[in-house]
Amino acid sequence: MDSGYIIQQLANGLILGSMYALVAIGFSMIYGIVRLINFAHGDIVMIGAFTTLALMETVGLPFPLVAFCVLLTGCAVGILIERTSFRPMRGAPQVTGFIASLGISIMIQNLGILFLSAQPRNFSFPDYMQTLLQLGPVSFRVVDLIIFLTAVILMIVLIFLVKKTKLGIAMRATAENMDVARMMGININQTIMATFAIGSGLAGIAGLMWGGKFGQIDPLMGYIPGLKAFVAAVIGGVGSIPGAILGGFILGLCEVAFVGLLPPIYSSYRDAFVFGTLIIILICLPNGLLGRDMEERA
Amino acid sequence: MLTVENVDVYRGKTHVLHQLNLNVSHGEIIALIGANGAGKTTTLRTISGLLRPVTGQIHYTPEKGEKPIEITSMAPEMIVKSGISQCPEGRGIFSQLSVRENLLVGAYLRSDNEIEKDLQSIYKTFPILGERTAQAGGNLSGGEQMMLAIGRSLMSRPNLLILDEPSLGLAPLIMETIFDMIKKIRDQGVTILLVEQNAVMALELSDRAYVLETGRVALFGQSDELARNPQVRKAYLGGE
Numbered sequence: 001m002d003s004g005y006i007i008q009q010l011a012n013g014l015i016l017g018s019m020y021a022l023v024a025i026g027f028s029m030i031y032g033i034v035r036l037i038n039f040a041h042g043d044i045v046m047i048g049a050f051t052t053l054a055l056m057e058t059v060g061l062p063f064p065l066v067a068f069c070v071l072l073t074g075c076a077v078g079i080l081i082e083r084t085s086f087r088p089m090r091g092a093p094q095v096t097g098f099i100a101s102l103g104i105s106i107m108i109q110n111l112g113i114l115f116l117s118a119q120p121r122n123f124s125f126p127d128y129m130q131t132l133l134q135l136g137p138v139s140f141r142v143v144d145l146i147i148f149l150t151a152v153i154l155m156i157v158l159i160f161l162v163k164k165t166k167l168g169i170a171m172r173a174t175a176e177n178m179d180v181a182r183m184m185g186i187n188i189n190q191t192i193m194a195t196f197a198i199g200s201g202l203a204g205i206a207g208l209m210w211g212g213k214f215g216q217i218d219p220l221m222g223y224i225p226g227l228k229a230f231v232a233a234v235i236g237g238v239g240s241i242p243g244a245i246l247g248g249f250i251l252g253l254c255e256v257a258f259v260g261l262l263p264p265i266y267s268s269y270r271d272a273f274v275f276g277t278l279i280i281i282l283i284c285l286p287n288g289l290l291g292r293d294m295e296e297r298a
Numbered sequence: 299m300l301t302v303e304n305v306d307v308y309r310g311k312t313h314v315l316h317q318l319n320l321n322v323s324h325g326e327i328i329a330l331i332g333a334n335g336a337g338k339t340t341t342l343r344t345i346s347g348l349l350r351p352v353t354g355q356i357h358y359t360p361e362k363g364e365k366p367i368e369i370t371s372m373a374p375e376m377i378v379k380s381g382i383s384q385c386p387e388g389r390g391i392f393s394q395l396s397v398r399e400n401l402l403v404g405a406y407l408r409s410d411n412e413i414e415k416d417l418q419s420i421y422k423t424f425p426i427l428g429e430r431t432a433q434a435g436g437n438l439s440g441g442e443q444m445m446l447a448i449g450r451s452l453m454s455r456p457n458l459l460i461l462d463e464p465s466l467g468l469a470p471l472i473m474e475t476i477f478d479m480i481k482k483i484r485d486q487g488v489t490i491l492l493v494e495q496n497a498v499m500a501l502e503l504s505d506r507a508y509v510l511e512t513g514r515v516a517l518f519g520q521s522d523e524l525a526r527n528p529q530v531r532k533a534y535l536g537g538e
Contacts, residue, residue: 170403170406172395173395173399173403176393176395177390179386180390180392181403183378183383183384184378185374185375185378185379186403186406
């Protein structure tokens with residue numbers, strides 16, 4: 001095991017982690033503002049992947065345009081989910097919201113099976129994206145580079161949006177105290193909708209990346225990224241965007257490390273190791289790495 | 299400026315306000331006093347559009363001589379836009395937002411280019427806020443938070459400023475500073491409607507006052523007269 005191998009694994013972990021992070025951000029943003037986990041979040045990843053396939057292979061749009069349309073599709077699905085299963089439940093007990101989004105999730109998956117068939121489909125980006133690049137000891141495909149760079153750029157844009165813009169301030173104010181936000185003239189319906197749109201747009205893009213990375217998609221594929229991103233959000237401290245990003249990268253790196261560094265007979269148990277790590281982190285830091293104390297929040 | 303007519307409000311199944319009538323004129327400081335659960339906060343929340351009355355109407359005239367507009371069924375943000383700003387009970391500072399961001403939330407509905415100018419004038423009125431623009435709102439002391447809450451409301455350039463228990467949890471000395479501020483704000487042409495537990499100070503500060511009891515106006519009149527009223531003295535001023 002030389003240093004080149006370790007660096008290679010590190011790069012793989014960062015690429016995987018950037019996808020987890022993108023999905024985890026949406027989880028965290030939505031939780032932060034409505035205090036509910038959107039179980040259908042992973043299914044937006046699936047919708048993003050299928051939209052990519054449709055636009056690229058059937059319609060034949062150029063890649064940047066495809067990415068943009070996928071982002072918009074994710075936003076639209078997020079808005080739809082908010083309007084149909086979150087807004088009508090506002091003020092209801094939390095459990096109601098959980099069940100509603102679980103229902104939406106199952107519905108999306110079944111509609112997918114019904115209309116797209118449960119058969120996995122091959123998903124391939126144009127040839128130039130499959131080209132292998134060599135950078136010192138590390139080799140990766142162009143698509144991996146695109147995944148990583150797109151994810152990092154989107155995260156920077158998002159942090160800027162949340163920190164510096166009027167919408168971002170409104171989002172943070174609404175997340176902290178919805179009632180006072182309304183008194184100050186913030187339209188909380190619009191703000192919540194924007195949060196769902198942004199978080200879901202990122203999940204849609206993650207779907208494009210997921211397909212490109214693993215080469216196969218099916219209507220139930222959203223389960224794993226959804227679950228992993230949820231874990232990433234919890235590790236980072238749910239509700240915190242930097243936390244979600246950090247959690248995503250930690251999860252990606254852990255996963256690759258367990259596969260790459262453990263003896264091969266253990267590598268198929270990687271998820272057991274990954275979730276074991278999660279449990280240890282949460283025992284030590286019950287609010288996650290960057291999460292705030294729940295009492296301070298209240 | 300503000301007329302509340304025969305308003306009935308429910309919270310859940312509880313009938314909180316019964317045929318409430320209230321009247322605020324331009325340039326006044328009006329106090330709403332009464333025991334816990336008398337419906338003071340409910341009244342304010344109804345005016346701000348956060349609660350809907352079942353019956354009755356609320357009319358509001360932003361500037362003297364203008365035509366009154368009905369705000370009974372308006373969305374809260376439209377009410378803020380029309381010039382009514384409420385400073386909530388317990389101050390409602392966004393503790394994770396910086397002082398500056400808290401003030402910007404107050405200016406959320408404005409799109410003019412004088413926001414920065416108004417920020418500076420808030421910093422001038424409350425120098426302590428000017429020194430701590432980047433600090434998180436949650437790190438301020440109670441009195442500083444109250445100043446921030448008032449400053450935030452002023453950032454919307456209100457005609458009517460509603461204050462829900464501005465003295466809550468403040469040391470007496472700071473309370474006096476805040477009450478002086480409120481007078482100054484009135485002198486700058488902002489009408490003030492405030493709810494207070496501390497009836498002594500409220501009656502001292504205000505021009506007129508309403509005494510609420512179980513969701514009804516029990517008494518109203520000039521504040522100095524109310525302060526001499528034996529009934530009020532007994533119930534709210536700790537008099538004999």
